[in-house]
Amino acid sequence: MKTNPLLQTIKYTVLALFTFVFGYPIFLMIVSSFKENAEIFTNPLSLPTSFNLDNYIEVWEVVNFSNYIVNSIIVSASAVFIVLFVSSLAGYYLSRYKFKWNPYLLAFFMIGLMLPMKLAVIPLYMTMLKLGLVDTLFALIFIYVAGGIPFAVFLFYGFFRTVPRALEDSARLDGCNDFQVYYRIVLPIMKPAISIVGIVNLINVWNDFFYPLIFIRTDSLSTIPLGMLTLFGEYDTQWNLLFAGLTLSSLPMIIAFLFASRQFMDSLTEGAVK
Amino acid sequence: MAKNKRKNRYKKHLVHLFILPAALIYGVFQLYPLISAALNSFYSFNGFERVDFIGFQNFITLFTEKPYKDFFLNAFSHNWIYFFVTVITQLIISLILALIIHSKIKGKEFFKSMFFLPKLLSVIVIGFLFSLILNPTRGALNTLLEAIGLEAFTRPWLGDMSTALLSVIFVDSWASIGFSMLIFLAGLQAIDKEIFEAARIDGANSFTVLFKITLPMIGPALMIMTVLTFIGSFETFEYVFAMQGSSGGPYYSTDVLTTFFYRLAFGTVDGGQAIGLGSAVAVVLFIIIGMATSLILFVFKRKDFER
Numbered sequence: 001m002k003t004n005p006l007l008q009t010i011k012y013t014v015l016a017l018f019t020f021v022f023g024y025p026i027f028l029m030i031v032s033s034f035k036e037n038a039e040i041f042t043n044p045l046s047l048p049t050s051f052n053l054d055n056y057i058e059v060w061e062v063v064n065f066s067n068y069i070v071n072s073i074i075v076s077a078s079a080v081f082i083v084l085f086v087s088s089l090a091g092y093y094l095s096r097y098k099f100k101w102n103p104y105l106l107a108f109f110m111i112g113l114m115l116p117m118k119l120a121v122i123p124l125y126m127t128m129l130k131l132g133l134v135d136t137l138f139a140l141i142f143i144y145v146a147g148g149i150p151f152a153v154f155l156f157y158g159f160f161r162t163v164p165r166a167l168e169d170s171a172r173l174d175g176c177n178d179f180q181v182y183y184r185i186v187l188p189i190m191k192p193a194i195s196i197v198g199i200v201n202l203i204n205v206w207n208d209f210f211y212p213l214i215f216i217r218t219d220s221l222s223t224i225p226l227g228m229l230t231l232f233g234e235y236d237t238q239w240n241l242l243f244a245g246l247t248l249s250s251l252p253m254i255i256a257f258l259f260a261s262r263q264f265m266d267s268l269t270e271g272a273v274k
Numbered sequence: 275m276a277k278n279k280r281k282n283r284y285k286k287h288l289v290h291l292f293i294l295p296a297a298l299i300y301g302v303f304q305l306y307p308l309i310s311a312a313l314n315s316f317y318s319f320n321g322f323e324r325v326d327f328i329g330f331q332n333f334i335t336l337f338t339e340k341p342y343k344d345f346f347l348n349a350f351s352h353n354w355i356y357f358f359v360t361v362i363t364q365l366i367i368s369l370i371l372a373l374i375i376h377s378k379i380k381g382k383e384f385f386k387s388m389f390f391l392p393k394l395l396s397v398i399v400i401g402f403l404f405s406l407i408l409n410p411t412r413g414a415l416n417t418l419l420e421a422i423g424l425e426a427f428t429r430p431w432l433g434d435m436s437t438a439l440l441s442v443i444f445v446d447s448w449a450s451i452g453f454s455m456l457i458f459l460a461g462l463q464a465i466d467k468e469i470f471e472a473a474r475i476d477g478a479n480s481f482t483v484l485f486k487i488t489l490p491m492i493g494p495a496l497m498i499m500t501v502l503t504f505i506g507s508f509e510t511f512e513y514v515f516a517m518q519g520s521s522g523g524p525y526y527s528t529d530v531l532t533t534f535f536y537r538l539a540f541g542t543v544d545g546g547q548a549i550g551l552g553s554a555v556a557v558v559l560f561i562i563i564g565m566a567t568s569l570i571l572f573v574f575k576r577k578d579f580e581r
Contacts, residue, residue, distance in 0.1 A: 014374060018389060022451075025448070044414045086295040089291075105293065113567065117308070122539050123311050124303065214540075232402055269457060
């Protein structure tokens with residue numbers, strides 16, 4: 001197939017233009033985080049004149065950044081782990097056992113896929129209030145787990161239906177009980193589904209801002225996105241700190257992406273297509 | 275023997291433990307709040323407490339009484355603008371990028387990763403970052419425009435009522451293009467290559483191939499993405515909140531249904547909570563979004579129910 005040189009030039013020009021459009025704001029954020037405040041004001045587009053980590057050290061000190069990171073890690077890790085665990089069990093149950101109520105259970109989970117949970121935030125708030133969970137990390141973990149379950153159950157359910165049962169049956173003949181079959185045979189062969197559900201949920205939970213905004217009042221319990229609100233509220237004229245804070249909060253995901261860009265992109269695509 | 279049988283039945287029941295945790299957590303923290311939110315729209319409230327069952331009164335107030343009626347229509351029209359503009363700024367651009375990356379070019383992985391990068395950042399980070407970039411006096415965009423001799427185009431992007439909503443939509447698209455591009459790419463890659471070969475042998479040129487084969491073949495992906503964009507446009511909250519605050523400033527020119535809901539629910543309208551009215555807004559959104567989602571689920575995922 002021959003290529004038209006003019007067409008190729010147009011293609012590369014468009015790609016270069018969009019590389020600039022997508023890359024420059026992020027580049028600007030990182031570069032500005034090394035500048036002094038006055039420098040950002042007078043020369044917003046230039047490169048920093050000196051390289052030091054002063055802004056980062058100051059951000060770390062003026063807001064509870066280390067707390068924010070720890071809270072984000074606790075919430076994301078627990079939520080993703082629990083979603084994977086309970087949803088894979090549920091998906092297995094729905095696809096392997098033919099109980100008469102299974103179609104209703106599927107419909108039950110489907111409601112959650114159809115409706116935006118954000119709008120149920122007031123009853124959710126009252127439920128948390130009754131359980132004494134407002135202003136605790138448990139509130140966030142439960143919400144993210146509940147929010148992740150419908151998608152995860154459907155993905156696991158679809159996945160199990162494509163996996164032959166022969167392996168499980170032979171394990172059962174060898175004397176494994178249901179839980180052993182699940183743990184020893186089923187879990188290992190569903191790594192692709194686990195990575196899709198894990199990554200989709202990790203990105204959602206790590207970056208979410210809405211639920212901490214509603215449920216967390218104590219600054220030391222903030223996650224990183226909510227911490228940004230505090231930073232922007234209190235230091236809105238010190239752009240050097242703002243850029244450093246933004247860079248710092250984006251760094252974990254960007255680093256993870258550098259190591260596993262393929263998995264990230266494939267998981268999100270497959271998660272949406274399935 | 276009988277004892278063994280009972281033990282077996284006992285074990286059989288244990289299997290229900292598989293479904294229990296998921297059903298319980300989801301039921302308590304998602305399904306129950308959703309149903310309860312819908313029911314709340316039929317009650318009057320005193321703070322967080324339900325007072326009286328008042329039928330459709332909240333909806334009537336929302337649709338017919340000032341100032342709620344005007345707020346509702348204003349926000350509702352912004353959601354529609356959000357949708358139509360996003361179709362152009364996000365869907366069409368990402369489709370073009372996907373077509374280019376799918377064609378014969380070098381550095382596919384690099385471009386894919388670059389375009390996808392914003393998706394990894396928190397919406398609040400993106401919103402704040404762009405509120406700095408779009409700042410009228412110190413922001414990078416206006417500085418850049420001045421530097422290349424386009425002073426005439428500088429403006430307070432987020433502070434001007436005529437550009438505020440469009441700016442928010444552009445930022446949203448900036449963050450979302452990479453993801454929709456990947457979905458289109460997946461659609462393109464699924465097309466059988468032999469079809470293209472056959473078309474070429476028949477003497478079809480690139481444009482004929484594009485309009486007669488490629489686009490019709492990714493029709494389902496295009497349809498899914500359009501519906502997802504529609505849902506996203508009615509669910510949108512964080513970008514508006516991060517860049518324009520919960521009142522969708524300036525002068526409500528970026529107000530959408532979710533920010534209106536937020537103000538009703540958390541008490542920044544009339545100085546008090548209006549949970550009944552807020553829930554009525556939520557129900558309107560449930561209906562709009564629920565219909566759009568069922569379209570996807572029942573057109574594309576029906577096979578899940580057909581055993």
